[in-house]
Amino acid sequence: MADRAEVLEAxxxxxxxxxxxxxxxxxxxxxxxAAEAISGCPAVNLxxxxxxxxxxxLLASGAPSEGQSEPGRRxxxxxxxxxxxxxxxxxRTLPLRDGLGERIGTTAIFHPAESLDALPxxxxxxxxxxxxxxxxxxxxxxxxxxxxxxxFGVLWIAxxxxxxxxxxxxxxxxxxxxxxxxxxLRQGLRPTDExxxxxxxxxxxxxxxxxxxxxxxxxxNLASQARxxxxxxxxxxxxxxxxxxxxxxxxxxxxxxxxxxxxxxRAMAASSSAGGNRxxxxxxxxxxxxx
Numbered sequence: 084m085a086d087r088a089e090v091l092e093a094x095x096x097x098x099x100x101x102x103x104x105x106x107x108x109x110x111x112x113x114x115x116x117a118a119e120a121i122s123g124c125p126a127v128n129l130x131x132x133x134x135x136x137x138x139x140x141l142l143a144s145g146a147p148s149e150g151q152s153e154p155g156r157r158x159x160x161x162x163x164x165x166x167x168x169x170x171x172x173x174x175r176t177l178p179l180r181d182g183l184g185e186r187i188g189t190t191a192i193f194h195p196a197e198s199l200d201a202l203p204x205x206x207x208x209x210x211x212x213x214x215x216x217x218x219x220x221x222x223x224x225x226x227x228x229x230x231x232x233x234x235f236g237v238l239w240i241a242x243x244x245x246x247x248x249x250x251x252x253x254x255x256x257x258x259x260x261x262x263x264x265x266x267x268l269r270q271g272l273r274p275t276d277e278x279x280x281x282x283x284x285x286x287x288x289x290x291x292x293x294x295x296x297x298x299x300x301x302x303x304n305l306a307s308q309a310r311x312x313x314x315x316x317x318x319x320x321x322x323x324x325x326x327x328x329x330x331x332x333x334x335x336x337x338x339x340x341x342x343x344x345x346x347x348x349r350a351m352a353a354s355s356s357a358g359g360n361r362x363x364x365x366x367x368x369x370x371x372x373x374x
Contacts, residue, residue, distance in 0.1 A: 101172075103141075103191040104179070109133055112188060121172065121195055123165030137163040141174055141193060157227075159196055159219040171196040173226055196222050201341050203348050205239070205282025214287075217279035221289060225340040228332050236298035236331040238288040238305065239347035240268070243324045243359035245284040248316075256316050257284070263314045264323060271308035273301070287347075295331040295364060302327045302362040310360075326354035327362045 092113070095102050101118035105111060110133055114126040122138065129135070140160040157175045164170050174193035181187050202218060224235050242264050249257040261284065268278060268286065281287035288305070292298040305327065312323040328350025330343050338346075346365035354363040 099194070101191075101193045103193075105134070105189045105191070107186060107188060118193075121170065121193065122162065137165075141172060141191065157223050159222065173223060194226070196226070203341060203345050205241075205280075205285030205287070213279040214281060217277055217281075217287060217289065220277055221340060221344075224289065225332065225343070233291070234293060234331060234333045236290045236292050236295070236301075236329060237344060237347045238290060238298070238302050239281065239328040239330075239344070239351040240286040240288065240305070240309075241326045241351050241355055241359075242284060242286075242309075243326055243355070244321055248321065249284070252316060259316070260312075260314045260321060260323070263312045264309055264325070267309050267312035267323075268305055270311075271305045285351075287344075292331070295329070295333070298329050298331050299362055299364060302329045306360065306362055324360035326351055326359045328352070328354060329362060329364050331364075 095113065096115045098115060099117055101121045102113065102115040103111060103118055104113035110131060111129040112131075114124075114129045119125050122141075124135075124138070141162045157173050160172060160174055162170050162172060172193045173196050174191055177190045177192070178186055179188040179190055202221075204214070221237070224232075227233075228235060242261060245257055245261065248260055261280070265278070265280070265286065268288070272278060272288070273290070275291045277289040278286055290298055290301055292301055306325050309323055309325040314321045314323060328347045330347035330350060332343055350363045350365040353365075354361045357363070
C-alpha cells in the first residue's frame with residue numbers, strides 16, 4: 084500500500100499548475116509534471132539541487148524573506164525554457180511551516196500566461212508603463228476567472244475630440260486634454276477599478292462589476308464624469324465626450340482575454356460610429372453579456 088508521502092506526491096503531480104517545493108536553503112525538494120512541461124526541465128535534473136540560473140526569475144520569488152508582505156500574491160515573471168525561448172508565467176508563493184510555526188520551506192505555484200503582446204491596443208500604439216501594469220493585472224484577473232473566480236468587466240474608452248484636436252492643434256494640446264479627461268474619469272472610479280492609457284488616445288478600465296447591466300451603468304456614470312472635464316486651449320473651451328465599449332467576462336463565454344478586449348474595442352467603435360458620447364456593449368456577444 085502506498086504511504087502518505089506517495090499519495091501526496093501523486094496528487095501534486097496530477098495538478099495542471101506547476102508546483103515547486105523549496106527547502107529553506109533554496110534547493111528544489113519537489114518538481115511536478117506540470118512544472119516539467121512548462122519549463123522543459125525534468126525533475127531528475129532539479130530535485131536535490133540549487134535552483135538553476137535560468138529559473139531564477141520564477142523561483143527567486145519562491146524564497147521570500149520572513150518580512151515579505153502579501154504572501155500568495157500573484158506576479159508575472161518571465162523564465163527561460165530549457166530550449167532557450169521566453170515563457171511568461173503567473174506565479175504565487177506560499178511559506179510552508181510545521182506545527183510549531185517554524186518555516187520548513189516554500190511552495191511556488193505557477194502556470195503559463197497568455198502572450199500579452201497579442202492583446203489589442205488603442206489608437207497610436209502602446210502608451211507606456213501604466214499600460215504594461217494593467218496588462219499584467221488583466222491577465223491575472225482573467226486567469227483567476229477561468230479557474231472559477233468572480234466575473235469582471237473591461238471598458239474601452241475613446242475620447243471623441245482627441246483625433247481632431249491632435250490634427251488641428253498638435254500633440255501637446257491633445258496630451259493636455261487627455262490628462263484632464265483621465266483626471267475626470269478617476270473621480271468616477273470605484274476603489275477596486277484600475278485605469279490606464281490604452282494606446283496614445285484611448286483608455287481602458289478594469290472593473291469588478293458582477294453583471295453586464297451593472298457594468299453598463301458604471302460606464303454611463305463614467306461617460307457623465309468625462310463631460311465634467313474642463314479643458315481650455317488658448318482660451319477656447321473644448322467640449323469633452325467619450326465613446327465607451329463594455330465587455331463582461333462571465334461564465335458561458337468561451338473566449339480568451341484578447342477576444343474579450345476585442346469585444347470591448349468593437350463596442351467602442353460602434354459607439355464612436357454612432358456619433359460618440361454613448362456606451363455600447365458588444366452586439367456580437369450579447370448572449371454572453373447578459374446577466
